[in-house]
Amino acid sequence: MIYAFDTYYLDDFANTICIAFDDWSSEKESHIFQEKTSIASDYESGAFYKRELPCIMSLLKKIQLQEDDLIIVDGYVTLNDDGKIGLGGYLFNALEQKYPVIGIAKNGFSVTDSQRRSIYRGESKSPLFLTAMGIDVDALVPKIQRMHGSYRIPTLLKKLDQLTRVV
Template sequence: MIYAFDTYYYEDFAKTVCIAFEDWLSDTEKEIFTEKTEIISDYESGAFYKRELPCILSLLSKIKLQENDIIIVDGFVTLNNDGKMGLGGYLFEALDQKIPIIGIAKNDFSAPDDKRRAVLRGESKTPLYLTAMGIDVDDIKKKLEKMHGNYRIPTLLKKLDQLTRE
């Protein structure tokens, strides 16, 4: 199963949503998980994970992960060639490096990262940015290119973003 997570921050709470789907070509989700939590950390430039990781871990505690499951986060797994981790890297560590984590970001990060891949989808001239730990990023790049949807953002990831804002 593939579990994609996103969190949206309202004035007094955070809403985290997870869409579970069976494979990279899926056009509909198998299950949706949602949770509203207290915001426990203000936004801190360069340390986004401090704000979002607790939200993801809280919702993950309600999901029974299996061997071969994959998690997608909205953001980066790695940030540079010096080993600095993004949200996904901290999640990979929190899960004892047992579950592959894929980061899909809409905007690039300024520092060079040999593990980051730009992915063009559909007719879009603007790429998505892909990073990963626990799985080969080039294999995932091919899968992301083929995900359901004709536009830059795959169908299920667009739905995920919309659900966090409802």
Template sequence: MIYAFDTYYFDDYANTICIAFEDWTSEIETETFSEKTTITSDYESGAFYKRELPCILSLLKQINLKENDIIIVDGYVTLDNDGKIGLGGYLYEALDKKYPIVGIAKNGFASPDFQRREVLRGESKTPLFVTSKGINVDEIKPKIEQMHGNFRIPTLFKKLDQLTRI
């Protein structure tokens, strides 16, 4: 199973959603998980994980992960060639490196990272940025390209983003 997470921040709470789907080409999710939590940390530039990681870890308590499951986060897993990690990297460590984590970011990051791949989807000239730990990023790149939807953002990721804002 593939589990994709995203969080949206309202004034007084965070809404975290996870959609589960069976295959990279799936058009619809098999299950949805949601949780509203108190915001535990203000936004801190360069330390986004401090705000979002607790939300994801809390929602993961509702999910029975299995050995071959993959987790996707909205953001980066690795940030540079010097080993700096993003939200996905911290999640990978928090889960004792047991589950592959894939980061899909919509915005570029300035530091060079040999683990980062750009993915162009549909007719978009603007890439998505893919990073990972626990699974080879070059194995993931074509899977992101093949995800359902004709636009830059795959169908399920667009739905995930919309669900967080409700």
């Protein structure tokens, strides 16, 4: 199973959604998990994980992960070649490195990361940015490219983003 997470922040709570789907080319989700939590931390530039990681970890308590499951986050797993990690890297470590974590980010990050791949989908001139831990990032490129949807953002990831905003 593939589990994709995203969180949207309102004034007094965070709305975290997880869409589960069976295959990279799935058009529809198998399950949707949702949880509203208090906001654990104010936004801190360079430390986004402090805000979002508690939300994801809380929602993960409702999900029974299996050995071959994969996790996608909206953001980065690795940030640079010096070992700095993003939200996904902190999640990978919090899960004791048992489950591969894949980061699919919409916005670029200016520091060089030899593990970051740019993926162009559809007719878009803007890439998605792929990073990962626990799985070969190059093996993921064709899987992300074949995700359902003819636009830059795959269908299920667009739906995930939209669901976080429905309160």
